[in-house]
Amino acid sequence: MSEDINTGNCDSCIYKSILFEGLSSEELRIINHNKTVRIFSKGEYICHEGDEIKRFICLKEGLVKLYREGKSRHEHIISIARPMDFIGLLGIFSNSNYLYSIVAIEDSDLCLIDLESIKSIIKSNGTFALNILEKMSSVSDQVLQIQIDLAGKQLRGRIAYIILLFANQIYKTNRFDLPISRKEIGDLIEMRTENVIRILSEFRKDKLLKIEGKTIEVLDMELMKKISELG
Amino acid sequence: MSEDINTGNCDSCIYKSILFEGLSSEELRIINHNKTVRIFSKGEYICHEGDEIKRFICLKEGLVKLYREGKSRHEHIISIARPMDFIGLLGIFSNSNYLYSIVAIEDSDLCLIDLESIKSIIKSNGTFALNILEKMSSVSDQVLQIQIDLAGKQLRGRIAYIILLFANQIYKTNRFDLPISRKEIGDLIEMRTENVIRILSEFRKDKLLKIEGKTIEVLDMELMKKISELG
DNA sequence: AATCGAACATGATATATATCAATAATGTTA
DNA sequence: TAACATTATTGATATATATCATGTTCGATT
Numbered sequence: 001m002s003e004d005i006n007t008g009n010c011d012s013c014i015y016k017s018i019l020f021e022g023l024s025s026e027e028l029r030i031i032n033h034n035k036t037v038r039i040f041s042k043g044e045y046i047c048h049e050g051d052e053i054k055r056f057i058c059l060k061e062g063l064v065k066l067y068r069e070g071k072s073r074h075e076h077i078i079s080i081a082r083p084m085d086f087i088g089l090l091g092i093f094s095n096s097n098y099l100y101s102i103v104a105i106e107d108s109d110l111c112l113i114d115l116e117s118i119k120s121i122i123k124s125n126g127t128f129a130l131n132i133l134e135k136m137s138s139v140s141d142q143v144l145q146i147q148i149d150l151a152g153k154q155l156r157g158r159i160a161y162i163i164l165l166f167a168n169q170i171y172k173t174n175r176f177d178l179p180i181s182r183k184e185i186g187d188l189i190e191m192r193t194e195n196v197i198r199i200l201s202e203f204r205k206d207k208l209l210k211i212e213g214k215t216i217e218v219l220d221m222e223l224m225k226k227i228s229e230l231g
Numbered sequence: 232m233s234e235d236i237n238t239g240n241c242d243s244c245i246y247k248s249i250l251f252e253g254l255s256s257e258e259l260r261i262i263n264h265n266k267t268v269r270i271f272s273k274g275e276y277i278c279h280e281g282d283e284i285k286r287f288i289c290l291k292e293g294l295v296k297l298y299r300e301g302k303s304r305h306e307h308i309i310s311i312a313r314p315m316d317f318i319g320l321l322g323i324f325s326n327s328n329y330l331y332s333i334v335a336i337e338d339s340d341l342c343l344i345d346l347e348s349i350k351s352i353i354k355s356n357g358t359f360a361l362n363i364l365e366k367m368s369s370v371s372d373q374v375l376q377i378q379i380d381l382a383g384k385q386l387r388g389r390i391a392y393i394i395l396l397f398a399n400q401i402y403k404t405n406r407f408d409l410p411i412s413r414k415e416i417g418d419l420i421e422m423r424t425e426n427v428i429r430i431l432s433e434f435r436k437d438k439l440l441k442i443e444g445k446t447i448e449v450l451d452m453e454l455m456k457k458i459s460e461l462g
Numbered sequence: 463a464a465t466c467g468a469a470c471a472t473g474a475t476a477t478a479t480a481t482c483a484a485t486a487a488t489g490t491t492a
Numbered sequence: 493t494a495a496c497a498t499t500a501t502t503g504a505t506a507t508a509t510a511t512c513a514t515g516t517t518c519g520a521t522t
Contacts, residue, residue: 068379076383078375093361094369099376122361129360130324130353133367138325140371144309145330147378148299151421152307154508181469190382192510197471213470213518385478413500423480428501444488444500463522470517480507487500492493 010035013111014083015058019135022127030121034114039107040064046102046110053092055112059083062108063170063179067187068100077188079143080105080180082170093136105179150189157231158189159199160224163209167218175217241266244342246289249315250366253358261352265345270338271295277333277341284323286343290314293339294401294410298418299331308419310374311336311411313401324367336410381420388462389420390430391455394440398449406448 010016010032020028037060040046046057049069059081067077078100079085091099092115122129146165150158162185167174178185182200183193203209208224210217218224241247241263251259268291271277277288280300290312298308309331310316322330323346353360377396381389393416398405409416413431414424434440439455441448449455 074383076379078379091368091372093365094372099372119361122364123357126354126357126360129357129364130350133353133360133364134324136364137322137367137371140368140375141322141325141330144371144375144378147375147382148307148309151378151382152305182471183469193469194471194511195509197469201471412498424499425481425501426479428499432501465522466520468517468519471515473513475510475512477510478508480505482505483503485501485503487498489496489498491496 014060015111018084019058019131020128021131023121023125027121027125027128030117031113034117036112037110038112039109040104042104042107044104046104046108047098049098049101051098053096053098054115056092056115056118057102058111058113059085060109060111062104062110063106064102064104064108065180065184065188066100066102075187076190077184079146080170080188085139105184153228153231155191155195155199155231156202156227157229158191159185159196159203160228160231162189163203163216163218164221164224164228166216167221174221175215178214178216245291245314246342250289250362251359253362254352254356258352258356258359261348262344265348267343268341269343270340271335273335273338275335277335277339278329280329280332282329284327284329285346287323287346287349288333289342289344290316291340291342293335293341294337295333295335295339296411296415296419297331297333306418307421308415310377311401311419316370336415384459384462386422386426386430386462387433387458388460389422390416390427390434391459391462393420394434394447394449395452395455395459397447398452405452406446409445409447 010020010028013020020031023031036055040062046064061083064081065077066079066081067075069075118132122132149161153161166176166178170176180188182196186193186196200209200211203224204211208218208220208227210219241251241259244251251262254262267286271293277295291314293314295312296308297310297312298306300306349363353363380392384392397407397409401407411419413427417424417427431440431442434455435442439449439451439458441450
């Protein structure tokens with residue numbers, strides 16, 4: 001386990017302009033004194049399902065996955081979160097315990113802010129309150145949209161959808177390294193590992209994708225979009 | 232179209248104690264003057280996908296469905312909302328337009344509050360802000376949980392899950408009238424109408440359910456729970 | 463370099479689900 | 493009441509997906 005660090009200054013943080021814009025210097029001081037900045041290595045747990053929620057978590061750098069252990073079936077990945085997402089998003093203000101686990105899938109730089117401090121500032125600063133409401137709403141909404149989008153698709157459509165999500169939303173390039181295994185892709189879009197592999201191979205044979213291990217290149221973006229939408 | 236009415240007094244509203252508890256009398260006056268109370272008949276649209284979001288919608292009585300028109304496939308019902316749900320929930324603070332349509336599936340009594348008025352009170356009253364954040368978070372979270380729960384199940388499990396949702400969450404009784412058609416159940420849990428009917432018949436033959444048209448009685452609650460969890 | 467386990471890959475087969483077809487029941491309108 | 497449309501139902505079949513079996517590749521460890 002790495003040590004907690006509190007070096008990062010809020011003034012230079014990417015979140016300052018998004019979230020903490022209108023805060024008074026006193027409010028910023030509170031945040032600054034009640035936060036922990038820490039690097040989590042790939043594979044390291046950030047929280048476990050059932051843990052008490054004590055921190056408001058911001059992802060500064062890296063990539064994490066939120067997932068639930070299925071009682072009956074396999075692990076279900078709820079979301080892959082990237083910087084600017086408030087990864088403690090869902091239910092953080094309505095539940096006292098996490099409904100999912102969070103694990104770093106790349107080395108990640110996180111800022112953990114004491115939740116009570118955030119709540120006290122919400123109470124005292126309405127603009128901040130509205131701001132945080134908008135941001136949380138947006139992130140939760142995105143997660144839900146993805147679940148709904150996926151629910152209506154069959155395997156080919158789901159694979160195309162998730163590849164495009166990585167290409168266009170997360171890495172913003174046609175060529176990228178998958179941060180997760182084929183099994184984890186299956187956990188994310190509810191299909192078996194074998195079928196993930198099979199359909200990726202199909203897309204490779206059909207010249208839609210170039211695949212070398214974890215490196216994926218989207219060769220025919222238009223057709224991928226069509227498969228994702230209609231699939 | 233029925234006429235807009237503004238008779239309901241906020242003092243006697245079920246939402247007052249949940250949501251508007253700590254408001255000053257001036258703030259309550261603002262709400263009271265910027266709201267519309269209206270009955271929507273069964274089948275009537277409350278909003279259409281794409282409409283601009285201008286109101287904060289509370290369901291006082293009745294039942295509504297939120298759904299998206301699928302581009303490729305069928306209609307997808309996102310949620311059946313009941314009183315105490317803020318049905319304009321998802322993205323109301325982060326989007327300017329509705330991502331789904333809302334239709335009354337029973338005669339429903341709604342309170343439509345001007346969204347800007349709500350926002351201005353959020354800014355001026357931190358306790359209200361935190362309160363609304365908690366409630367919105369809770370409702371969004373529930374919707375997401377249901378989607379995630381359903382994603383991992385096969386047909387029998389999904390039918391059991393949705394029957395239990397109606398029995399335990401919505402109507403709170405073992406015997407109730409389904410407010411929606413078999414086709415709509417299919418739209419809600421992503422399966423074809425024929426299979427909804429088939430599996431309901433199966434459950435009837437297995438003495439799990441008693442079915443007379445739209446009236447459903449859960450005969451073996453324990454087994455239904457097991458099917459729902461493991462399915 | 464040898465060994466081990468995990469991830470990747472492909473084919474054969476079983477199972478789950480959708481689709482198609484046909485009919486019955488129900489409600490709605492003229 | 494007749495005529496019609498919508499919903500509910502069941503069976504036969506096609507398709508999609510999961511499962512099983514087996515082998516290969518890759519990376520970590522010794």
